[in-house]
Structures are given as structure tokens and as C-alpha cells.
Amino acid sequence: MPLDEIALEELGLAPRWVRKGMSAAQSAAPNDEPAVDVAPEAAASVAAVPRPVAQSASDASDGFPDRPAAHLQHRADAPPQPVARRVTAQTSAQESMQESMQESMQESAQDAFAQAPAPQAPSGRAATEPTQAGPEEPPPLTEDDFAWFDGAPEPSLPHDPAPAPARAPRDDIATLDWDALAERVAFCTRCRLCEKRTNTVFGVGDRAAEWMLIGEAPGENEDRLGEPFVGQAGKLLDNMLRSLSLARGENVYIANVIKCRPPGNRNPEPDEVARCEPYLQRQVALVKPKIIVALGRFAAQSLLKTEGSIASLRGRVHEYEGVPVIVSYHPAYLLRSLQDKSKAWADLCLARDTWRAAGGGER
Structure with a gap:
């Protein structure tokens, strides 16, 4: 075959x-x-x-x-x-x-297709319901579907509380008492000077004094000890007060315009003075002095809001927060310029006369 x-x-x-x-x-x-x-x-x-x-x-x-x-x-x-x-x-x-083979295969396929049973609709109640065309398509993926990529959740552990933000400047300084004001100054962050300081220099003396002496800013010794006018300049100031029958802590309160030491003993910037001045204003309001002596050019210019020199400001009575102000030299300057000590003595005599005129010594 x-x-x-x-x-x-x-x-x-x-x-x-x-x-x-x-x-x-x-x-x-x-x-x-x-x-x-x-x-x-x-x-x-x-x-x-x-x-x-x-x-x-x-x-x-x-x-x-x-x-x-x-x-x-x-x-x-x-x-x-x-x-x-x-x-x-x-x-x-x-x-x-x-x-013939091709024709026969086509005829066989047509016969098989013709003999295939036609789909029948379901009977009864199900016949009235729409038929489903296969399984439903899965919903689109979301971010939750990929959660298995993440690691297992870590057990919750006690954690440290978030650090408190830096204290913003507050306008309630004028309502603080002595203790609250001293605490506010100790934790002050109102300007950049807080980054380099060792101690704040709040003030020292009699909080009900009639005399108030105001310097410009703490120096190196003041920053270390936290007290104004220490060292040789402080000793000279104590001698000047003694000539007026006064003493540190006895009817005298001493403070500074700036409560933190500027780096390198530089002059404070105007914005630093503006942020720190409310503390000094509140101190003056609490002390209620009868005379203020501004020691040094910077202190005089800051209190009187002027750019005048010491020579132009001396010998006259000025005013700050309703209190008479006398301008004189800073004790540190007098240690370098002995010839100006006589001028400083004249300034103290003017301050004594002004104090007496304001009713000083009658308490």
C-alpha cells in the first residue's frame, strides 16, 4: 500500500x-x-x-x-x-x-459546530436575573495593596516628648512681678545673644531703691558670675557710691540695658536692644527710682534714643519713663582715662541735687 x-x-x-x-x-x-x-x-x-x-x-x-x-x-x-x-x-x-482532505476537514468542523448544543436560559426565578459574563474583574490596586512591602509594625514604645519650641517673645512682661521677671530673663531666647552666654545678668541691689544705675552690657566677668559691675570697674563704682554715702544694695539698684554678654564685648545690635529693653522697662517700673544714672555712651544713647556723644549729653537732666536721668562715664572708661574722674564726680553731684529736688532722702 x-x-x-x-x-x-x-x-x-x-x-x-x-x-x-x-x-x-x-x-x-x-x-x-x-x-x-x-x-x-x-x-x-x-x-x-x-x-x-x-x-x-x-x-x-x-x-x-x-x-x-x-x-x-x-x-x-x-x-x-x-x-x-x-x-x-x-x-x-x-x-x-x-x-479532498481540506474539504473533508472543513465539512467535519461545520458538522461539529452545527451539532453543538445551544446554551439554555436558566428556568424559574433565576431566568429573570441577568447572567454574569464570567468572574468579576478585580478592583484596581491601591496603596493599601502594597502594604506587604513594608516591614512588620514596630511595637509601640514609650518615647520622649517632643522638645519644647523656643520661647517666642511675649508681650506680658509689663505684668510680671520680680520673681517671674527674673525667671523670664534667665530662660530668655528673644535674640541671638542667648546662644553664647554663660549666665544672664538680671540685676542686683535694693528693689525699692531711690537710686538706679544702668550700664550697657555684661562683660566677661559679669557673664561668668551673673552680676553687674564686678572686677576693677565694680570696685571703682563702689568707691564712687561711697563718696555719696551710698552702697551697693543700700538704696541703690544696679542693672544693664542688655542682660546677656555680646560675643567679644562688641556693642549690642539695635534689634538686640529692642528685644531686651522691655525687661529694663519693667525693672524701672518695679523699682520706682527717683533718679537714674546712665553709665557710658551706649547706655545713655539706648535710654534717651539718641546718637549724641557723652560730651553733648553730660551736665543736663534727661528723662526716661518719667524718671530724671543723668549721663556720666562708665567706670571701665575711667580706669583708662583718669583725667575724666573729676568730670564723673561732677555728674554724681548733679544726680544728688536732682534726687534731692525730687524728694529723695525723705523715706
């Missing part, structure tokens, strides 16, 4: 199209068909192919009941044909068989 017939038999397609292919092969090769020239090598290869052995009618009918046994007998008894003619006939038969 030829190879093409064996393949068709294994596919189960022989009963339908074998007869079509064989009849087409016989019609394609009539007796008067002209021979086709074939190359000697091709003819030799075709001739070398073994011819099928004739089968009996019983063998053919066992495998394919609907296949006539006479057909196989006819092929076995047929006289041999020329090589060229047999090649032409076999080629035409193979082409016809391929076309």
Missing part, C-alpha cells in the same frame, strides 16, 4: 475521500496522455520504489468494510504503465487527495 494511503487510513479519512482521489487519478491519466520527460535520475528513483503487494478482498474488507475489494484487485491486476506516465498520475492523485 502507498505511503499516502497508509497515512489516510491512520487518520480515519479513507472511507470518505479515497474513492474521490483514485477516480481523479484515473481521470487525470488517460491512455492517450502524452508522456512527460523525466530525468534519468528521477526515473531511476521512482522505479526503485517497491510496488504495493496486491491484497485479497478479505484483507481489504477487514480493515475498511465500506471499501470495495474489487478496487484493490483491479490495481493489482492492472498492467504496468510507463514510468513517466505513472509519475504524472501519482502527482495528480496526491494533489487531488490533499484538496
Whole structure:
């Protein structure tokens, strides 16, 4: 049996199209068909192919009941044909068989599709409900869907409270008493001077004194000890007060315009003076002095809001917060300029006369 017939038999397609292919092969090769020239090598290869052995009618009918046994007998008894003619006939038969196979497969697919049962609508109550076309699509991913990327939540542990923010300037300084005012100055952060200080210099002396002496800013010794006018300048100031029958802490209160030491003993900046002045104003209001002595150019200019020199401000009575003010030299300056001590003594005499005129010494 030829190879093409064996393949068709294994596919189960022989009963339908074998007869079509064989009849087409016989019609394609009539007796008067002209021979086709074939190359000697091709003819030799075709001739070398073994011819099928004739089968009996019983063998053919066992495998394919609907296949006539006479057909196989006819092929076995047929006289041999020329090589060229047999090649032409076999080629035409193979082409016809391929076309028949394609038509048969299409017909089988159409029959299978036609015989498939049609979908039936559900009966009863479910028939009235819309049918679902497959499973619902998952909702779009959100940030919560990726939570598994994060690590496991850490156990809650007690933590330190957040650090308190820096204290902002407050406008209630004018209502503070002595203790509250001293505490406010000790923790003051109203200007940049708080970053370099060692101690604030609040003030020292009699809080009900009639004399109030005001310097400009703490120096190195004052920053270390937290008290105004210490060291050699402080000793000179104590001698000046003694000449007036006064003493530190006895009817005298000493303070500074600035409560923190400027780095390098530089002059305070205007914004530093403005932020620190409310403390001095409250101290003056609490002490209620009858005379103020401004010691040094910077203290005089800050209190009187002027840029005048010491020479232009001395010898006259000024006023600060309703209190008479006398301008004089700073004790540290007098240590370097001994010739001006006499001028400082004249300033103290003017302050004593002004104090007396204001009713000083009558308490």
C-alpha cells in the first residue's frame, strides 16, 4: 500500500475521500496522455520504489468494510504503465487527495459546530436575573495593596516628648512681678545673644531703691558670675557710691540695658536692644527710682534714643519713663582715662541735687 494511503487510513479519512482521489487519478491519466520527460535520475528513483503487494478482498474488507475489494484487485491486476506516465498520475492523485482532505476537514468542523448544543436560559426565578459574563474583574490596586512591602509594625514604645519650641517673645512682661521677671530673663531666647552666654545678668541691689544705675552690657566677668559691675570697674563704682554715702544694695539698684554678654564685648545690635529693653522697662517700673544714672555712651544713647556723644549729653537732666536721668562715664572708661574722674564726680553731684529736688532722702 502507498505511503499516502497508509497515512489516510491512520487518520480515519479513507472511507470518505479515497474513492474521490483514485477516480481523479484515473481521470487525470488517460491512455492517450502524452508522456512527460523525466530525468534519468528521477526515473531511476521512482522505479526503485517497491510496488504495493496486491491484497485479497478479505484483507481489504477487514480493515475498511465500506471499501470495495474489487478496487484493490483491479490495481493489482492492472498492467504496468510507463514510468513517466505513472509519475504524472501519482502527482495528480496526491494533489487531488490533499484538496479532498481540506474539504473533508472543513465539512467535519461545520458538522461539529452545527451539532453543538445551544446554551439554555436558566428556568424559574433565576431566568429573570441577568447572567454574569464570567468572574468579576478585580478592583484596581491601591496603596493599601502594597502594604506587604513594608516591614512588620514596630511595637509601640514609650518615647520622649517632643522638645519644647523656643520661647517666642511675649508681650506680658509689663505684668510680671520680680520673681517671674527674673525667671523670664534667665530662660530668655528673644535674640541671638542667648546662644553664647554663660549666665544672664538680671540685676542686683535694693528693689525699692531711690537710686538706679544702668550700664550697657555684661562683660566677661559679669557673664561668668551673673552680676553687674564686678572686677576693677565694680570696685571703682563702689568707691564712687561711697563718696555719696551710698552702697551697693543700700538704696541703690544696679542693672544693664542688655542682660546677656555680646560675643567679644562688641556693642549690642539695635534689634538686640529692642528685644531686651522691655525687661529694663519693667525693672524701672518695679523699682520706682527717683533718679537714674546712665553709665557710658551706649547706655545713655539706648535710654534717651539718641546718637549724641557723652560730651553733648553730660551736665543736663534727661528723662526716661518719667524718671530724671543723668549721663556720666562708665567706670571701665575711667580706669583708662583718669583725667575724666573729676568730670564723673561732677555728674554724681548733679544726680544728688536732682534726687534731692525730687524728694529723695525723705523715706
